Amino acid sequence: xxxxxATWNIxxxxxxxAHLHKLVAELSPDVICLQETKVPDELFPEGIAQAINFxxxxxxxxxxxxxxxxxxxxxxxxxxxxxxxxxxxxxxHLSAEVATGGAxxxxxxFYVPAGGDIPDRTQNEKFAHKLDFLAETTAHFAKYxxxxxxxxxDLNIAPxxxxxxxxxxxxxxxxxxxxxxxxxxxWMAQGWHDAVRHFVPPAEKLYTWWSYRNRDxxxxxxxxxxxxxWVTQDLSAELKSYKILREARSWEQPSDHVPVAVTLSV
DNA sequence: ATGGTAGCCGTGCTA
Numbered sequence: 001x002x003x004x005x006a007t008w009n010i011x012x013x014x015x016x017x018a019h020l021h022k023l024v025a026e027l028s029p030d031v032i033c034l035q036e037t038k039v040p041d042e043l044f045p046e047g048i049a050q051a052i053n054f055x056x057x058x059x060x061x062x063x064x065x066x067x068x069x070x071x072x073x074x075x076x077x078x079x080x081x082x083x084x085x086x087x088x089x090x091x092x093h094l095s096a097e098v099a100t101g102g103a104x105x106x107x108x109x110f111y112v113p114a115g116g117d118i119p120d121r122t123q124n125e126k127f128a129h130k131l132d133f134l135a136e137t138t139a140h141f142a143k144y145x146x147x148x149x150x151x152x153x154d155l156n157i158a159p160x161x162x163x164x165x166x167x168x169x170x171x172x173x174x175x176x177x178x179x180x181x182x183x184x185x186x187w188m189a190q191g192w193h194d195a196v197r198h199f200v201p202p203a204e205k206l207y208t209w210w211s212y213r214n215r216d217x218x219x220x221x222x223x224x225x226x227x228x229x230w231v232t233q234d235l236s237a238e239l240k241s242y243k244i245l246r247e248a249r250s251w252e253q254p255s256d257h258v259p260v261a262v263t264l265s266v
Numbered sequence: 267a268t269g270g271t272a273g274c275c276g277t278g279c280t281a
Contacts, residue, residue, distance in 0.1 A: 011272075011273070011281085012272090012273060012274080015273075036273095036281085038273070063274085063275090064273085064274050064275070064279085064280085065274080065279085065280065065281090066280095114280075114281055116280090116281090126280090156281095211270085211271080212270085212271040212272050212281090213269075213270040213271050213272090214270070214271080215270080253272095255272095256271090256272075256281085
């Protein structure tokens with residue numbers, strides 16, 4: 001069967017429930033991974049998953065910040081005992097097994113710390129947290145090599161030169177600094193393959209996020225590719241297509257991120 | 267070099 005997995009930093013699930021209908025119409029996903037849901041589990045709007053016919057829901061949310069969720073058409077089994085990253089219990093990761101026609105597929109949904117403004121771990125503890133988070137995920141997947149897995153999320157790093165609108169101007173800006181890129185690449189090297197760059201040559205500009213702090217995001221087009229989909233090497237030959245839903249940045253009261261999806265045979 | 271906007275919740279924090 002074909003499996004389509006979408007990822008989206010929705011920046012408040014309760015505020016943008018209606019957008020999920022559009023996401024489903026445009027991408028026809030089987031699994032939707034959300035970040036920055038910004039809703040505690042007890043206030044999670046269960047009705048929205050029913051309304052879009054995604055009966056299987058896992059969520060890990062908190063008040064005000066962060067929060068991740070997985071909505072699925074296919075049965076999910078929560079992966080228990082995943083690490084408490086950096087000991088913060090701050091709702092940045094959910095992992096589940098998805099029941100498919102064939103063998104199950106493991107999905108990881110991550111929301112990596114943004115890292116604050118100053119790219120120096122001694123001056124900025126949020127940047128230190130981001131680097132520590134990358135080191136922990138790298139060590140985790142080195143210890144437990146992933147198989148038949150898909151990793152998605154807002155990883156808050158644009159690793160390639162053409163994942164940002166200006167490589168030179170962003171080299172010192174958090175999300176594109178060499179130390180972050182090195183950390184992300186070390187993580188990816190633990191068995192992962194970039195499923196979107198699989199389809200798009202590195203010289204081609206590719207963005208999934210455009211700042212709110214811009215009067216005309218489309219005209220200036222100062223984007224970054226912060227949202228990613230990776231697959232394990234055993235699934236890379238099964239990749240069929242990808243889509244970045246750029247038009248979502250123009251939806252009414254939009255998120256600053258747009259959905260990304262990949263389809264593979266499983 | 268600076269400021270710009272958005273969402274949550276309180277008059278600031280995080281992105």
